[in-house]
Amino acid sequence: MRCAGKLHGCLGRRFDIEPDSEIISDDSPNRHVWFVRSGVLRLQRYGYNGRRQVLSLILPGETIGYESELRDGMSVEAATSCSVCRIDKREFDQMLDRDGDLRKDFLRQQQNQLDRLLWLTWSIGGLRPDERFSAFLALACRFMPFQAQPDGSSILSMQLSRPDIADLLSTTVETISRITHRLARTGIIEIVDPANFRILDMKKLCRLGRIGSDLEGFPKGPDPLNTRLNVLMGLVGDQAGRVSRVMTAVNERRRVAPY
Amino acid sequence: MRCAGKLHGCLGRRFDIEPDSEIISDDSPNRHVWFVRSGVLRLQRYGYNGRRQVLSLILPGETIGYESELRDGMSVEAATSCSVCRIDKREFDQMLDRDGDLRKDFLRQQQNQLDRLLWLTWSIGGLRPDERFSAFLALACRFMPFQAQPDGSSILSMQLSRPDIADLLSTTVETISRITHRLARTGIIEIVDPANFRILDMKKLCRLGRIGSDLEGFPKGPDPLNTRLNVLMGLVGDQAGRVSRVMTAVNERRRVAPY
């Protein structure tokens, strides 16, 4: 984890962290709240048989670590390269006390995380792996680099590795692979390369994933909202480069996501 | 739903509700916070194929309805006969503002609900149905009528119907039935009657359910704690009758739970 130091307009201390580095573990008490500027974190737990499970993703604009100590074998790690802010819990508490807007934003954002957990529970329990993956792919379009193409299709650049997807959806990399290729044969998606999918038929994808009209707790747009939290973290207007970077990646047929 | 009217020492209005009656649905806006005095509520959702899924239980001493509107086909219903208090959201908000102890209790209780949801997600994704059921049975000893016997075993009186258990653990009643009888053959439990289990080997049960030393977000004891919330709701010292009722039920070989 590299410390990028104090940043103008950014609360706390900013860090750039590498994929798979741990920021919160269960054995050491956690004194910090972490705010995700960019990238994706994962809340995970290792099962009794050594099998890992990803219990939740923490997305840009969200916080983790405020609520509780982690129990058991749970930990929070970076799923991609991330930029995060670390704030002392007490300091954050005082801010919450003083700033009503912040409190409101924070609550709503916590609610989003809870909704996502509810969705995950529901989908693992009630959907088949292919349905879960379809839903995940459709939902990922809202919070991962996503580029509409001239021909009406769109390119989704998948930030998560195959094992991360598999462990999130409680399945295996083999099954994920079979599903993606089946979806490709059916003409619903096209596999540009393992980290980039062209969505050819979003409607069918949503139907497969049993996605209704609602948002299912995932952020509406690919970019964080103009919230009090984001303003405080100096994040507003900072995300412009993301989409164009994807463009480049797709055009040059090179991966932008860790592979 | 029968209204028991205003009660001395109990905030809001008290209701006695029958099993399977709905108190919150997704289509009508929810203006109330519900506090569970006794009984168990279930947060549920109907899947695309008509299959129901129980996403969480709300236990005595807990509240539901504060956080959010329910989305999609979600609803909250009574899983057993319940006694609940209905409080206006605004009123509850004001109380939270004024009463720091209440705020603290409320947060901790919310945290318990979140932990339970995490456990459910983990267990559905990572455990087999028999392991899930074993864990559930062991955990149920903490919040359902539970009576230690002279011979070292204990009687657990299962408040939930088979379909509720099955839908909570994302399996079927048939599988639940097979599991209970397998556990009985193995000598881990004894099926007194379909609603009463004698736990013969709690250690093995916990090992099967992969229960560690931690509490997994379930309440420690069968009785609610002496919290600010409980004091306000006039619940403290009100639960003495529960265990003895179970005793009676078991001794007379009659069900206490809805069947």
Add this chain to the structure above:
DNA sequence: CGCTTAATTGACACCAGTCAATACCCGTGG
């Protein structure tokens, strides 16, 4: 005693996890 509902048991099919082998990508170094 009949009716309804819940619980149990049996037979069967099939999805998806497991294991193993292969293909692919990309870096490095000769």
Add this chain to the structure above:
DNA sequence: CCACGGGTATTGACTGGTGTCAATTAAGCG
């Protein structure tokens, strides 16, 4: 430029657990 190696993704063969459907038993109730 090519060979090699490490990591990731893909594909195939196989098996077992678990859902589904149907039949049977048991329990409660009027």
